[in-house]
Amino acid sequence: MKVLKFGGKSLANGKGLETVLSIIIDKVKQGQEIAVVVSARDKATDQLESMLERAAGGEDISDDFSGFKQYQLAGEDIDFSEEFSVLQRIFDGVSLLGDYNDKIKDNTLAQGEVLSAKYVAHLLRKRGIQAAFADSRQFYVTNSLFGNAQLQEEASHRRTLDYFAQFPKGTTPIVTGFIAANELGQTTTLGRNGSNYSASILANILNAEELQNYTHVDGIFTANPELVTDAKIIERLSFEEANELANFGTSILHAKTIIPLLENKIPLRILNTFKPNDAGTLICEAQDSIGGIRAISVLENYALVILEGRGLLGKVGVDARIFRALAQAQISVSIISQGSSERGIGFLVTNKDAHKAKQALEKEFESDVYSHDVSGVSLVEEVGVVSIVGQNLADFDKPYNALIRNQVIPLLINNSATGRNVSVVIHKKDLPKAVNVIHGEIFQISKRINLVIFGRGTVGGTLIEQIFQARADILKRRNINLQIVAIANSKEVVFNHKGISPADYTAFDTLKVPYQISELIAQVQQHHLENLIAIDVTASKAFVENYLPLVENGFDLVSANKIANTIGYPFYKKLRGTLTQYKKQYLYETNVGAGLPLIDTIKLLHHSGENITRIRGIFSGTLSFLFNTYSASDAPFSEILQKAIDSGYTEPDPREDLCGNDVGRKLLILARELDLENEFEEVSIENLIPPTLREGSREEFLSRLKEFDPIYQEIKDKAPQGTVLRYVGDLHGDLSQTATARLEVKLVSVPVTSALGQVKGADSIFEIYTESYGENPIVIQGAGAGAAVTARGVFGDILRIIGNK
Numbered sequence: 056m057k058v059l060k061f062g063g064k065s066l067a068n069g070k071g072l073e074t075v076l077s078i079i080i081d082k083v084k085q086g087q088e089i090a091v092v093v094s095a096r097d098k099a100t101d102q103l104e105s106m107l108e109r110a111a112g113g114e115d116i117s118d119d120f121s122g123f124k125q126y127q128l129a130g131e132d133i134d135f136s137e138e139f140s141v142l143q144r145i146f147d148g149v150s151l152l153g154d155y156n157d158k159i160k161d162n163t164l165a166q167g168e169v170l171s172a173k174y175v176a177h178l179l180r181k182r183g184i185q186a187a188f189a190d191s192r193q194f195y196v197t198n199s200l201f202g203n204a205q206l207q208e209e210a211s212h213r214r215t216l217d218y219f220a221q222f223p224k225g226t227t228p229i230v231t232g233f234i235a236a237n238e239l240g241q242t243t244t245l246g247r248n249g250s251n252y253s254a255s256i257l258a259n260i261l262n263a264e265e266l267q268n269y270t271h272v273d274g275i276f277t278a279n280p281e282l283v284t285d286a287k288i289i290e291r292l293s294f295e296e297a298n299e300l301a302n303f304g305t306s307i308l309h310a311k312t313i314i315p316l317l318e319n320k321i322p323l324r325i326l327n328t329f330k331p332n333d334a335g336t337l338i339c340e341a342q343d344s345i346g347g348i349r350a351i352s353v354l355e356n357y358a359l360v361i362l363e364g365r366g367l368l369g370k371v372g373v374d375a376r377i378f379r380a381l382a383q384a385q386i387s388v389s390i391i392s393q394g395s396s397e398r399g400i401g402f403l404v405t406n407k408d409a410h411k412a413k414q415a416l417e418k419e420f421e422s423d424v425y426s427h428d429v430s431g432v433s434l435v436e437e438v439g440v441v442s443i444v445g446q447n448l449a450d451f452d453k454p455y456n457a458l459i460r461n462q463v464i465p466l467l468i469n470n471s472a473t474g475r476n477v478s479v480v481i482h483k484k485d486l487p488k489a490v491n492v493i494h495g496e497i498f499q500i501s502k503r504i505n506l507v508i509f510g511r512g513t514v515g516g517t518l519i520e521q522i523f524q525a526r527a528d529i530l531k532r533r534n535i536n537l538q539i540v541a542i543a544n545s546k547e548v549v550f551n552h553k554g555i556s557p558a559d560y561t562a563f564d565t566l567k568v569p570y571q572i573s574e575l576i577a578q579v580q581q582h583h584l585e586n587l588i589a590i591d592v593t594a595s596k597a598f599v600e601n602y603l604p605l606v607e608n609g610f611d612l613v614s615a616n617k618i619a620n621t622i623g624y625p626f627y628k629k630l631r632g633t634l635t636q637y638k639k640q641y642l643y644e645t646n647v648g649a650g651l652p653l654i655d656t657i658k659l660l661h662h663s664g665e666n667i668t669r670i671r672g673i674f675s676g677t678l679s680f681l682f683n684t685y686s687a688s689d690a691p692f693s694e695i696l697q698k699a700i701d702s703g704y705t706e707p708d709p710r711e712d713l714c715g716n717d718v719g720r721k722l723l724i725l726a727r728e729l730d731l732e733n734e735f736e737e738v739s740i741e742n743l744i745p746p747t748l749r750e751g752s753r754e755e756f757l758s759r760l761k762e763f764d765p766i767y768q769e770i771k772d773k774a775p776q777g778t779v780l781r782y783v784g785d786l787h788g789d790l791s792q793t794a795t796a797r798l799e800v801k802l803v804s805v806p807v808t809s810a811l812g813q814v815k816g817a818d819s820i821f822e823i824y825t826e827s828y829g830e831n832p833i834v835i836q837g838a839g840a841g842a843a844v845t846a847r848g849v850f851g852d853i854l855r856i857i858g859n860k
């Protein structure tokens with residue numbers, strides 16, 4: 056035979072109740088032998104409790120009570136006069152006395168289950184099923200601890216068997232859950248949510264083949280699905296695992312429920328009433344143990360109590376005093392942690408007990424505080440516990456690192472000496488983020504990366520398109536779910552915590568709202584977004600100020616903007632310090648040579664101890680084009696320059712390229728990679744603009760380009776045979792110290808046959824000279840400018856960051 060248990064929500068009038076009836080009828084018609092245990096219907100228990108409380112407070116509850124009666128009857132022709140009159144008398148009495156006790160309360164709440172079981176039996180009979188109401192007070196015997204009575208096993212066992220033996224064959228008993236009676240026959244209850252327990256006791260006594268627990272959820276999940284959208288159903292759990300989970304707050308699975316099942320190893324299946332054909336979760340004896348992590352559970356509403364003091368070291372009996380004092384105050388202690396240095400002890404109690412615990416300890420240790428052996432008792436309120444059930448310490452690095460990366464710093468970590476699980480105590484506000492982070496890490500659900508893109512210029516726009524295009528593939532191949540949650544220009548933003556769709560992006564101008572960086576950060580936090588990367592594809596000087604707050608709030612940084620790396624060294628250093636402190640990354644490969652893997656290579660060489668002795672190259676695509684073309688042609692300089700302007704190779708005002716500052720900045724960035732602390736002012740830059748053209752408007756400048764011609768003709772004429780002109784950045788000198796390093800940007804003539812001389816089009820080239828490579832530098836060459844390659848480079852940095860996570 057099987058025992059079926061239905062919870063209150065399943066038994067609510069309407070669809071729930073109908074479904075329950077059809078589940079029962081189907082089974083009976085199939086010839087299955089079943090017994091059914093029911094909870095009170097819908098919210099009956101809560102309603103009875105509240106009416107009782109309000110009656111005691113002298114309130115008039117007659118309207119509520121008639122509403123209650125109407126709901127329970129639900130238009131059926133059934134005799135509930137006995138239960139209703141019990142309730143009426145209790146409410147009258149309680150309202151007269153202004154008080155009630157647990158015994159009265161049990162009698163009140165019990166009516167909910169009685170009404171429910173009678174009702175279900177009645178409807179089944181009406182539909183031709185031979186159902187019998189079974190009042191568990193007739194056979195479950197408990198002590199007299201009203202409200203949470205303990206079962207007397209032997210007596211209950213015997214009486215239950217006798218009681219069930221009287222049913223003629225083919226009868227379906229509909230049994231009240233939750234309730235029992237003491238030896239005097241007075242009504243008791245087994246504790247809130249106790250119907251599950253009632254059902255497993257019955258399954259054990261009747262030696263059922265299976266206990267089917269019909270609930271309003273699909274089964275047991277890897278984590279609370281309200282907190283973790285990726286949570287999955289666990290198909291099968293061993294009794295031990297279920298027990299661990301139950302101890303950590305999985306509410307449908309109270310620890311008490313499992314225990315009666317252990318004796319006869321009766322499998323328990325958690326099912327959804329509304330999806331009765333789904334398999335749900337099966338809890339049974341471990342077969343071949345699946346092992347590993349099974350689930351993550353969360354406990355809220357705890358407080359951390361810390362007793363600290365230097366005089367505790369080696370003292371015997373301190374812990375005993377702590378727990379005695381707490382026991383006397385009726386306070387139950389959860390996780391406990393004490394370091395071997397015995398400088399203090401920390402433990403968890405429920406929030407509501409926190410102050411009581413503090414007072415109890417302050418009282419107990421009053422004289423020790425006086426003698427300075429104990430410095431005091433402190434509280435960290437509003438903490439929560441995330442428990443990873445099945446976690447083995449050998450693999451704890453993954454969830455732990457994921458937490459730290461996402462700035463959830465545990466207050467305390469605990470691995471129980473019994474059972475396989477690790478619990479992490481954290482601030483309550485971090486709970487949703489923490490469960491998601493750990494869950495994603497453990498169950499290898501696609502890792503979601505949240506991107507915030509600042510800047511909607513050509514590079515920004517191209518990047519966004521590249522991301523939209525590559526996303527599906529990255530999800531498939533690398534199991535990474537890349538979402539852009541915000542796109543911002545300097546004043547407005549479009550934010551969507553679920554991720555911005557290409558359609559939203561197209562509608563940027565209609566969806567955008569004004570923003571401040573602090574608001575954007577707050578929004579990101581409010582949605583508990585993890586794995587955050589901020590991408591700066593602006594050229595804004597002001598924006599760089601946001602780097603520090605972004606890092607401090609959990610963002611890694613990717614930047615195509617050169618400012619942060621070229622303003623004063625103190626900022627450079629501060630930013631790096633903050634990054635280290637918050638364990639965040641900052642990548643900016645596109646600062647020099649666009650997407651070419653230059654900075655990455657230099658970093659790798661430098662960090663591996665290779666002595667870089669010189670870096671020289673053509674850093675600017677624009678100036679590369681200009682001199683490559685000029686050297687190879689007889690046309691005047693102004694004509695080539697005009698061509699560069701017309702082809703869009705230059706900045707709107709070409710003087711920004713020609714002044715050499717951009718090359719100077721790039722050279723500085725590379726120097727700083729080698730730990731040189733130079734400032735921009737120390738870069739010697741040969742300005743390519745004749746002094747007479749440096750001032751004045753852009754228009755005026757553009758109209759006087761011819762003035763370049765004689766100057767550059769002369770330079771060309773003077774250059775030795777077989778050479779060409781190249782505008783180079785050169786980091787040389789003794790690079791072991793800032794003072795002896797030379798940073799030069801200048802126009803030089805190099806042999807046509809040299810690497811630099813061979814460069815064509817708008818390519819960039821970099822020669823990295825090192826001690827090991829000697830006279831033959833490492834050469835990196837290719838397109839060093841352009842929106843597509845720069846965006847690709849930024850994208851590469853994003854993927855590098857993800858790869859390191």
Ligand code: ASP
Nearest residue numbers: 094100233247248249250
């Ligand atoms: N009706 C009781 C309660 O709500 C018992 C149960 O539903 O399990 O606590």
Ligand code: MG
Nearest residue numbers: 644647648649
């Ligand atoms: Mg680069």
